[in-house]
Amino acid sequence: MLPLVYHPIYSDLELPPEHRYPITKYRRLYQFLCEQLQIAQRQDIRLYEPEPITVAEIKQLHCPDYIDALFGNQLPAAKMRRIGFPWSQQLITRTQLSSGGTRLAIEKAMQHGLCIHLSGGYHHAHRDFGSGFCLINDLALAARHALTLEGIDRVMIVDCDVHHGDGTATLLADDPQIITFSVHGEKNFPARKPSSTLDLALPSHTNSDDYLTAFGSLLKLAIAQYQPDLVIYDAGVDIHRDDELGYLDVCQAGIYQRDLLVLGQCFDESIPVAAVIGGGYRHDHQQLVSLHAQLVYAAMNVLGIPVTPTL
Ligand SMILES: [Zn+2]
Numbered sequence: 001m002l003p004l005v006y007h008p009i010y011s012d013l014e015l016p017p018e019h020r021y022p023i024t025k026y027r028r029l030y031q032f033l034c035e036q037l038q039i040a041q042r043q044d045i046r047l048y049e050p051e052p053i054t055v056a057e058i059k060q061l062h063c064p065d066y067i068d069a070l071f072g073n074q075l076p077a078a079k080m081r082r083i084g085f086p087w088s089q090q091l092i093t094r095t096q097l098s099s100g101g102t103r104l105a106i107e108k109a110m111q112h113g114l115c116i117h118l119s120g121g122y123h124h125a126h127r128d129f130g131s132g133f134c135l136i137n138d139l140a141l142a143a144r145h146a147l148t149l150e151g152i153d154r155v156m157i158v159d160c161d162v163h164h165g166d167g168t169a170t171l172l173a174d175d176p177q178i179i180t181f182s183v184h185g186e187k188n189f190p191a192r193k194p195s196s197t198l199d200l201a202l203p204s205h206t207n208s209d210d211y212l213t214a215f216g217s218l219l220k221l222a223i224a225q226y227q228p229d230l231v232i233y234d235a236g237v238d239i240h241r242d243d244e245l246g247y248l249d250v251c252q253a254g255i256y257q258r259d260l261l262v263l264g265q266c267f268d269e270s271i272p273v274a275a276v277i278g279g280g281y282r283h284d285h286q287q288l289v290s291l292h293a294q295l296v297y298a299a300m301n302v303l304g305i306p307v308t309p310t311l
Pocket of ligand 1: 162238278279
């Protein structure tokens with residue numbers, strides 16, 4: 001059985017026209033999956049709705065003063081600009097639910113071996129500031145929560161979004177139980193890339209074959225060396241050649257192969273995986289749907305659930 005985590009609030013945020021963030025992609029992806037896979041009528045895929053992560057939990061990782069200012073709409077304008085969203089209560093509620101979704105995904109992954117969160121991947125959130133559309137770091141929060149669960153002594157975050165996981169790297173730099181592994185474009189945002197446990201910086205225009213060769217061999221080594229009890233996988237699709245914020249040259253089939261590589265390798269080694277959809281940027285949000293849907297199709301493939309129709 002493949003659990004999916006989703007909440008309607010993910011796309012329920014009013015943004016100025018022409019805002020860069022593809023806010024409708026979550027609802028579009030959810031609707032596409034419901035229609036294509038007839039999720040309501042089947043037993044082998046199940047949907048779960050998350051609870052919001054609490055302020056107390058967030059403050060165990062993030063600076064309490066930052067969280068108080070952020071949640072009370074007291075952040076200086078420059079700090080809100082760095083985040084990239086106008087402040088609203090909707091934004092705060094959505095953020096808490098998205099982070100709750102990634103946390104729920106790790107719990108479901110521990111029960112079922114694999115779980116996909118149809119949001120998540122807010123890896124540019126640092127301890128005391130947010131940036132790049134990220135307010136709080138759902139990946140780091142979920143990884144810390146995972147360590148409180150029975151049977152988890154080591155977590156690996158495999159971040160394949162085209163942008164470096166800078167917030168995750170700094171938040172977890174002193175935590176030997178959490179391995180951070182970022183695969184990203186070397187010329188992509190953020191300019192300053194603090195060290196993760198493992199970093200693979202790829203030159204602009206890296207194509208599918210070169211991406212899969214470089215990433216595949218390092219992933220294999222990383223899993224063999226660290227033997228994590230849980231993998232949190234950021235399956236950002238902004239590595240696609242047509243992405244409006246990414247500089248790599250990976251095709252749609254290459255992204256599917258990447259997803260299969262991560263999910264398949266973990267499944268073969270009996271390592272539970274909680275995956276989040278991560279980044280992907282187009283003015284036409286609908287173009288992102290089939291790219292993100294591939295993650296669900298790859299998971300079905302790995303679990304042996306027949307996939308019809310295919311993408
Ligand atoms: Zn990204």
